[in-house]
Amino acid sequence: MLNHSGIDGCLRALAEPTRRAIVERLSQGPASASALAAPFKITLAAVVQHLQVLEECGLVRSEKVGRVRTCRVEPAGFAPLANWIAVRRGLAERQLDRLAAVLDQENLVAASKRRSQRKRKQ
Amino acid sequence: MLNHSGIDGCLRALAEPTRRAIVERLSQGPASASALAAPFKITLAAVVQHLQVLEECGLVRSEKVGRVRTCRVEPAGFAPLANWIAVRRGLAERQLDRLAAVLDQENLVAASKRRSQRKRKQ
Numbered sequence: 001m002l003n004h005s006g007i008d009g010c011l012r013a014l015a016e017p018t019r020r021a022i023v024e025r026l027s028q029g030p031a032s033a034s035a036l037a038a039p040f041k042i043t044l045a046a047v048v049q050h051l052q053v054l055e056e057c058g059l060v061r062s063e064k065v066g067r068v069r070t071c072r073v074e075p076a077g078f079a080p081l082a083n084w085i086a087v088r089r090g091l092a093e094r095q096l097d098r099l100a101a102v103l104d105q106e107n108l109v110a111a112s113k114r115r116s117q118r119k120r121k122q
Numbered sequence: 123m124l125n126h127s128g129i130d131g132c133l134r135a136l137a138e139p140t141r142r143a144i145v146e147r148l149s150q151g152p153a154s155a156s157a158l159a160a161p162f163k164i165t166l167a168a169v170v171q172h173l174q175v176l177e178e179c180g181l182v183r184s185e186k187v188g189r190v191r192t193c194r195v196e197p198a199g200f201a202p203l204a205n206w207i208a209v210r211r212g213l214a215e216r217q218l219d220r221l222a223a224v225l226d227q228e229n230l231v232a233a234s235k236r237r238s239q240r241k242r243k244q
Contacts, residue, residue: 092195
């Protein structure tokens with residue numbers, strides 16, 4: 001089994017619906033933890049915990065300016081997961097293409113055989 | 123909060139390392155549940171359970187030919203998750219581009235002011 005610690009962290013983080021909703025909100029624009037807490041109807045402490053998980057896996061970055069910590073989505077953080085998906089999807093598509101080509105070839109051979117048999121009968 | 127049941131299922135399925143390894147193995151080519159069980163050193167029953175989860179979220183398809191059930195990765199099953207990531211990544215990238223443009227503009231204005239001040243002093 002290969003080690004994909006980056007992907008592992010991202011998937012675990014995004015599998016939680018509130019954390020995914022926080023990413024959706026932050027992808028629209030930066031926000032402070034307290035601004036995020038209000039629409040989600042969860043405590044500030046819970047939002048801070050979710051943000052920590054998202055920061056640890058590189059999907060969110062935060063910066064303290066004065067007394068306010070502002071968070072934003074880090075687009076580069078999605079790269080390992082997006083690449084992992086693209087590779088598996090691409091490989092599976094090529095498998096299907098090869099299968100379709102084999103079936104096409106078999107159909108052609110079968111059609112050719114049927115034509116030969118018909119000619120012999122005529 | 124938006125409902126992303128398709129994405130939710132995919133993320134929960136892929137957050138489990140063995141299921142992710144099964145997807146990696148199947149993206150190389152179709153395999154039966156028993157062929158999958160051997161390298162992962164887990165029971166056939168556990169593999170069957172993992173495959174059920176992957177089938178339910180649309181990432182894997184299985185087909186019974188004779189007595190053997192063969193599984194393969196369904197490339198279309200990745201589409202909702204890949205799209206979700208692409209949208210969030212794209213939005214966050216545009217946020218960063220806009221921020222960079224604002225900072226560039228501020229730098230230009232500041233440089234222009236410094237030039238005017240120098241000219242007045244001369």
